[in-house]
Amino acid sequence: MDALSNIIWESLRKEADQSTKDERLLVAYLEETVLGQNSFEAALSYTLASKMRDDILPSITLRDLFFQILELEKGLRECILIDLQAVKERDPAAGGYLSPFLFFKGFHALSAYRFAHYLWSED
Template sequence: MNIPIKAGSDSVWQRLHQEVVGMMESEAMLASYLYQTVLNHDSLEASLSFLLAAKLATPYLLAMSLRDVIAQAFAADPGIGEAIRRDLSAVLERDPAAQGLAQPFLHYKGFHALESYRVAHWLWNNNRKPMAFFLQNRISEVFAVDIHPAARMGKGILIDHGTSVVIGETAVVGDDVSMLHEVTLGGTGKESGDRHPKVGHGVLIGAGAKVLGNVKIGDCSKIASGSVVLHEVPPHATVAGVPAKIVGRPSAEEPALQMDQQLDKDFGM
C-alpha cells in the first residue's frame, strides 16, 4: 500500500511513517489506530501531540484541549522538536529491543514521559505553573515517571523502561545520557534551593541507582546498578556500591552510548 507522506517531512518522520505503513500492512487490526496516531498527520510534532494528548487526557481536561497545549509548546520552541528527534534516535541506537522508530514512538513510556516533560518544562518557563504541575502529575500517573517541570534535561536522552524514575526540581541532565528504571536524581532531605544532582553528558546510570544531593556527576562516567551516590563523581570514572565508590574507569569513551553495564571490563578483568 502506497500512502504518500505529506509536505514538511524530515528523515526521522519519513522513516517513522514508512515503518507504520509496514506495520499496518502486516497487522490489519491496528489500521485504525495507526491511521489516527501517525498516518493522518503531516509532521512528527502533529503525530506526537495527538498521541500524548490521548494518553494524558482526563475527564477534566479532554484530549482535544490538551493537544492544543502540546502543539502550542512544539510550535513556540523548535528546540523541543530537535530534542524529540534526538531522543527517539537514541532509543533506536542504544536499545537492542527497539526494532525501528515506530515501536518506541508508539509504545515506549520512557520516551512518552520524556517528551511530555518537555511540554511541562516549556509551560514552567512560560509562567504556566499550574498546567505544568498538572502535566507532571498526569505523567507520573500514566507513565510511572516523575520529572519535575523545572528540571533541565538535555537532548539525546534514553530513559529505558522508565518505571519509577524520579528527577527532582533542580536536577540538570546533560546531552546523550542513558538511565534505566528506578533511577532517582533526588535530594538528601528538607533542604531548599539548589539541591539535586548535576549530570554531565554521556553518563550511564544503571537500574535502581540513587544519586542524592547537589552533587556533580562528571562527563562520560558510569554509575553501577543499585548504587547510592552521595558525593561528586569525576569524569570518566565508574562508581559502584552503597555508598558508591570509584571502582575503575569505563571501557567505553561514552558509556551512555554503549549501554554496557558490566563492571569486569572497567576493572580491567
C-alpha cells in the same frame, strides 16, 4: 535539525505503512496516530495527548497545547527528536522509530517532562 526531523518523520510513516500490511488489526490505530497526521509535531501531539488525557483535560485540549508549543519552540522539538533517535539506537527492543514513538512509556514520560518544563519556565 530539519534533516533529522524529515528522516524520522519519513521513517515513522514507512514503518507505520508497513505495519498496516503486517498487522491488519492496527490499521485504524496507525491511521489515527501517524498516517493520518500531517507532521511529526501533529503525530507527537496527538499521541501524547491521547495517553495523558483525563476528565479535566480532554485530549483535544492537550493536543492543541502540545502542537502550539512545538510550533513555537523548535528547540523542544529538536530535543524530542534526539530523544527518539537515542531510544532507537540504544534500545534493542525498539527495532525502529515506530514502537518507541507509540508504545514506550519512557519516551512518553521524557517528552511529557520536556513539555512540563517548558510550561513551568514560561510562567
